[in-house]
Amino acid sequence: MCGIVGYIGVNDTKEILLKGLEKLEYRGYDSAGIAVMNANGVHVFKEKGRIADLREIVALDVMANIGIGHTRWATHGVPSRTNSHPHQSSSKRFTLVHNGVIENYDLLKREYLADVTFVSETDTEVIVQMIEKFVYEGLDVLEAFRKTLTLLHGSYALALLDEQNSDTIFVAKNKSPLLVGLGSDFNVVASDAMAMLQVTNEYVELMDKEIVIVKKNEITIQNLDGETVTRTSYIAELDASDIEKGTYPHYMLKEIDEQPAVMRKIIQAYQNEQGELTIAPEIITAMNNADRVYIIAAGTSYHAGLVGKQFIEKMAKIPVEVHISSEFGYNMPLLSEKPLFVFISQSGETADSRAVLVNIKEMGYQSLTITNVPGSTLSREADHTLLLHAGPEIAVASTKAYTAQLAVLAILADVTAKSRNLDPGFDLIHELGLVSNAIEVLCDSKELIEHISREFLAVTRNAFFIGRGIDYYVGLEGALKLKEISYIQAEGFAGGELKHGTIALIEDGTPVIALATQESVNLSIRGNVKEVVARGANPCIISMKGLNMDEDSFVIPEVHELLTPLISVIPLQLIAYYAALHRDCDVDKPRNLAKSVTVE
Ligand code: AGP
Numbered sequence: 001m002c003g004i005v006g007y008i009g010v011n012d013t014k015e016i017l018l019k020g021l022e023k024l025e026y027r028g029y030d031s032a033g034i035a036v037m038n039a040n041g042v043h044v045f046k047e048k049g050r051i052a053d054l055r056e057i058v059a060l061d062v063m064a065n066i067g068i069g070h071t072r073w074a075t076h077g078v079p080s081r082t083n084s085h086p087h088q089s090s091s092k093r094f095t096l097v098h099n100g101v102i103e104n105y106d107l108l109k110r111e112y113l114a115d116v117t118f119v120s121e122t123d124t125e126v127i128v129q130m131i132e133k134f135v136y137e138g139l140d141v142l143e144a145f146r147k148t149l150t151l152l153h154g155s156y157a158l159a160l161l162d163e164q165n166s167d168t169i170f171v172a173k174n175k176s177p178l179l180v181g182l183g184s185d186f187n188v189v190a191s192d193a194m195a196m197l198q199v200t201n202e203y204v205e206l207m208d209k210e211i212v213i214v215k216k217n218e219i220t221i222q223n224l225d226g227e228t229v230t231r232t233s234y235i236a237e238l239d240a241s242d243i244e245k246g247t248y249p250h251y252m253l254k255e256i257d258e259q260p261a262v263m264r265k266i267i268q269a270y271q272n273e274q275g276e277l278t279i280a281p282e283i284i285t286a287m288n289n290a291d292r293v294y295i296i297a298a299g300t301s302y303h304a305g306l307v308g309k310q311f312i313e314k315m316a317k318i319p320v321e322v323h324i325s326s327e328f329g330y331n332m333p334l335l336s337e338k339p340l341f342v343f344i345s346q347s348g349e350t351a352d353s354r355a356v357l358v359n360i361k362e363m364g365y366q367s368l369t370i371t372n373v374p375g376s377t378l379s380r381e382a383d384h385t386l387l388l389h390a391g392p393e394i395a396v397a398s399t400k401a402y403t404a405q406l407a408v409l410a411i412l413a414d415v416t417a418k419s420r421n422l423d424p425g426f427d428l429i430h431e432l433g434l435v436s437n438a439i440e441v442l443c444d445s446k447e448l449i450e451h452i453s454r455e456f457l458a459v460t461r462n463a464f465f466i467g468r469g470i471d472y473y474v475g476l477e478g479a480l481k482l483k484e485i486s487y488i489q490a491e492g493f494a495g496g497e498l499k500h501g502t503i504a505l506i507e508d509g510t511p512v513i514a515l516a517t518q519e520s521v522n523l524s525i526r527g528n529v530k531e532v533v534a535r536g537a538n539p540c541i542i543s544m545k546g547l548n549m550d551e552d553s554f555v556i557p558e559v560h561e562l563l564t565p566l567i568s569v570i571p572l573q574l575i576a577y578y579a580a581l582h583r584d585c586d587v588d589k590p591r592n593l594a595k596s597v598t599v600e
Helices: 014-027 051-057 105-112 124-136 141-151 251-257 259-269 281-289 299-316 351-362 377-381 400-419 428-443 446-457 470-486 495-500 519-533 565-582
Strands: 003-008 031-038 041-048 066-072 094-099 156-162 169-174 179-182 187-190 202-205 210-214 219-223 292-297 320-324 339-345 366-371 384-387 462-467 489-494 511-516 538-544 554-556
Touching: 003 014, 003 094, 003 156, 003 169, 014 031, 014 051, 014 066, 014 187, 031 051, 031 094, 041 051, 066 094, 066 156, 094 124, 105 124, 124 141, 124 156, 141 156, 141 169, 141 210, 251 259, 251 565, 259 400, 259 428, 281 339, 281 366, 281 384, 281 400, 292 299, 292 351, 299 320, 299 339, 299 400, 299 470, 339 351, 351 366, 351 377, 366 377, 366 400, 384 400, 400 428, 400 565, 428 565, 446 511, 446 538, 446 554, 446 565, 462 470, 462 495, 462 519, 470 489, 470 511, 470 565, 489 495, 495 519, 511 519, 511 565, 519 538, 538 565, 554 565
Parallel strands: 292 320, 292 339, 339 366, 366 384, 462 489, 462 511, 511 538, 538 554
Antiparallel strands: 003 066, 003 187, 031 041, 031 066, 094 156, 156 169, 169 210, 179 187, 179 202, 210 219
16 A cells, blocks of 8 residues: 655665655555655655656756655545645645545544645645644644644554755654664665665664654654653564565566475474474463454455364364454454454554454453564554564565465464364374475466466456365455456355356356365365356366366365365466466556555
């Protein structure tokens, strides 16, 4: 979603800001802008479209050592140059970039700014106009900034330039992520450390409702009462090369190929010196104290949760419910007596999930976050965290984070089971090793999968994924992958459910991708395939070795039945990738989507 960068130092800031925004491109955006300040005032450049479009209009001869930048994902007002950030106050003294949503912006407009002429349709412009109004009324800029913040309802990460304070970036945050990066003779601001890794890997985390006065050689953090807060910095453990594509045409393909290595990294990370799987004892105690686990997640992470439920129930024998976070927020089920909430989120920033976390914390319940991003909001705010160790995932379509989520959930189930003297029935370290090898084999079968993708999806406008049991959950993920990057309308269904309505949509040539990796339902899913074939469907059966039949299009290597989602998803990820490629879609940055969904 929206991204923020800022720089104050001794070098010209334009290129640093533009490069920073390029690193945030993966988060999804529809317009971008920068503002730089020098002795001649503030110069704003903004454009609808890509950073490449913005680059074209940035005046190269404007030199400045202080500036802010923004990528916008439209919420209030259409994507346009006018609505893109930075926004300025009427006198142009103040210039602001904002991530988040101000819920009461309309009320504030009517109450405080009735005489102001607004240029854009955004909620952000209200903030910058309020700051100017309070300064006109006699407050200094910091007081005006603080007073404005106390009146805002909603989420914000803000970076503000004041023409009359040319040595300062004023920064604040509430609910939306924002970091301050430290350097020698410069400091930076970023909504994601990745953006500014080009200049520093030392960062200071900000808490909600904090203000930071960022100067070239110092930063001062304050709370909204004006009291100074001290906080130590940390080193962002990110390798700049992890966020490069290398020789790959797309991040998505690189991240699919990284999955065997991620599996091995996870096994290593969760193994103790005796070579046994291990998880922090307090997390296992929390699992054992729970009479029910509530998994809360969105999108792909929700699909991982559905599989995770099978792992935890079958191995550790604890009942699990899986909920879509945006639904759970206002439609909470009757809770058990001792619930444990498990939040699954690649980014650790999903606003819908965070809203649930805030809520259940107020109710006094324990929480665990499973995330790829250490220090992310969901990780900081939950009682416990398990990391995915998948490395940065840049493509909007989640691939390696999904398989990492499954592996970590399996480890959680396994260690919990053993702590309850239950025998999970297999050696998970050994089985995950086999999974890693199987993924490697599948990643080497790209030519065949590309061929399948062409054969089934070249000209279609829709596609169905069917499966039974755990295969059904993988089908849901396959459908999500396909629709989000290729724009083919795709849906996943339980094999037996199709005939209760959806089969009406089957026409001559409709692609139906069926998963057959479970012995107990192998014949029934094949029966469902026959039903759709009788109505003209074009079937693509993906089965597991040992259960395969002549009619199958693709056979995946054999792994433990419970762990098949870790590998049956790989051909589905690749099918989606090639379908998007053949349709000339922007694989890594699909339209309308954001990598990290930080608005509810
Ligand atoms: C996955 O391909 C999607 N882009 C999306 O569904 C994603 O999984 C969802 O927005 C949840 O994100 P999170 O894991 O960062 O919370």
